[in-house]
Amino acid sequence: MARRPAGGPLVPLGLFRDRNFSLANVAISVMGFSITASLIPIMIWAQVVRGLSPTRAALLLVPMALMTLLLARLVGRLTDRVHPRIITAFGFVCLFVGLLWLTSVMTPDTSIWWTVPPMVVFGVGNAFVWAPNSATATRNLPVQQAGAGSGVYNATRQVGAVLGSAAIAVVIDSRLAAEGLPSFSGQAGGQGGGSLPPQVAQAFSDAMATSILLPTAAFILGFVAVLFFQKPRHQGWGTAPAAAATETPKTAEAAPAAEQTR
Numbered sequence: 001m002a003r004r005p006a007g008g009p010l011v012p013l014g015l016f017r018d019r020n021f022s023l024a025n026v027a028i029s030v031m032g033f034s035i036t037a038s039l040i041p042i043m044i045w046a047q048v049v050r051g052l053s054p055t056r057a058a059l060l061l062v063p064m065a066l067m068t069l070l071l072a073r074l075v076g077r078l079t080d081r082v083h084p085r086i087i088t089a090f091g092f093v094c095l096f097v098g099l100l101w102l103t104s105v106m107t108p109d110t111s112i113w114w115t116v117p118p119m120v121v122f123g124v125g126n127a128f129v130w131a132p133n134s135a136t137a138t139r140n141l142p143v144q145q146a147g148a149g150s151g152v153y154n155a156t157r158q159v160g161a162v163l164g165s166a167a168i169a170v171v172i173d174s175r176l177a178a179e180g181l182p183s184f185s186g187q188a189g190g191q192g193g194g195s196l197p198p199q200v201a202q203a204f205s206d207a208m209a210t211s212i213l214l215p216t217a218a219f220i221l222g223f224v225a226v227l228f229f230q231k232p233r234h235q236g237w238g239t240a241p242a243a244a245a246t247e248t249p250k251t252a253e254a255a256p257a258a259e260q261t262r
Contacts, residue, residue: 015141015149020084020232023225024137025156027088030222031129032160034215037168038099044172044184045106045208049201052112063116067123068130075127084136085229091128092223098122099216103209108201129222139232164215171214175207 016022039061046057078087098121105114138149173183181203196204 010148011152012145012148015145015152018140019228019230020136020140021138021149021153023228024133025153026225027092027129027133027222028137028153028157029160029163030218030225031133032157033164033167034095034099034218034222035126035164036161037164037215037218038212040165040168041172041208041211042102042106045205046112048184049108049196049205049208050112060112060115060119063119064123064126067120068126071124071127072131075131079132079135083229083231084132085226087132088129088136088226088229089223091125091132092219092226094121094125094128096125096216096219096223098125099212099219103212103216106209106212107205108196108198133226136229136232140230164218168211168214171211172207175211176204179203179207181207 042060043054043057046052046060047054050057052060075087098118101118101121102115105118134153137153138146141149176183181200
C-alpha cells in the first residue's frame with residue numbers, strides 16, 4: 001500500500017495537472033453554489049407567499065428527486081460510452097432551462113402544479129451532471145492519488161455550497177429592498193395563502209424569482225467548464241459492450257480446456 005511520504009503535501013498539487021480533474025472541480029463548485037442558492041428562495045416563496053407548511057413546501061422538490069433516481073441507471077450506462085463533455089453539457093443546459101422556467105411560475109396566484117414541469121427538467125439536469133462529473137473528476141488520476149482527488153473534489157463542492165448560501169442571502173435582501181420590502185425575518189411562513197396583501201405578495205414573489213437568476217447564471221460557468229473535458233484515457237472506456245461481447249466466446253472456449261486438465 002502506497003503511503004504519503006513524511007512531510008509530503010496532504011493535497012498533491014499535481015492533481016490539477018489533469019485537465020478533467022480541474023474542470024470537474026469547477027463544475028462541482030458551481031453545482032454546490034447553484035443548488036444551495038436556488039433552493040432557499042424557492043422554499044421562502046412557497047411558505048411565505050403560497051402559505052405552504054415546511055413539509056408541503058419540501059414536496060415541491062419531489063419531481064426533481066424522482067427524475068434523478070429514475071435516470072440514474074441510464075446515465076450510469078452512458079457515462080462509460082459517451083464523451084463526458086456531451087453528458088454534462090446536456091445536464092447543465094437542463095439545469096439552466098429548468099431553473100429559468102421556474103422563475104416564470106413563481107407568482108402569488110399560479111397553481112402549485114405548474115412548478116412540476118420545470119422541476120422535472122431540473123431533475124433531468126441533476127441526473128446528467130452529478131454522477132458523470134464525479135466519475136470524470138478521478139477517472140484519469142493514478143490509483144495512489146484517487147483518495148486525495150476525491151477529498152479535494154468533495155471539499156470543493158462544500159465550498160461552493162457555503163458561498164452559494166452566503167451569496168443568495170445578500171441577493172435576497174437586496175431584491176427585497178429594491179421592491180420596497182423589509183429584510184426577511186423568517187417568521188412569515190406557513191400562515192395560509194392569504195397572509196400577505198396582494199401588492200406585498202407580488203413584490204415578494206418578484207424578489208424571490210429574480211434572486212434565483214444568480215444561481216441560474218452560475219450554471220453558465222459550469223456549462224463552459226465542461227465543454228473542455230477531454231476523452232477519458234483509461235483502457236476500456238467507450239468499448240465496454242464490445243469488450244463484453246469478445247470475452248464471452250473466449251470464456252466458452254476456456255471452459256472445455258479447463259475440464260480436460262482436471
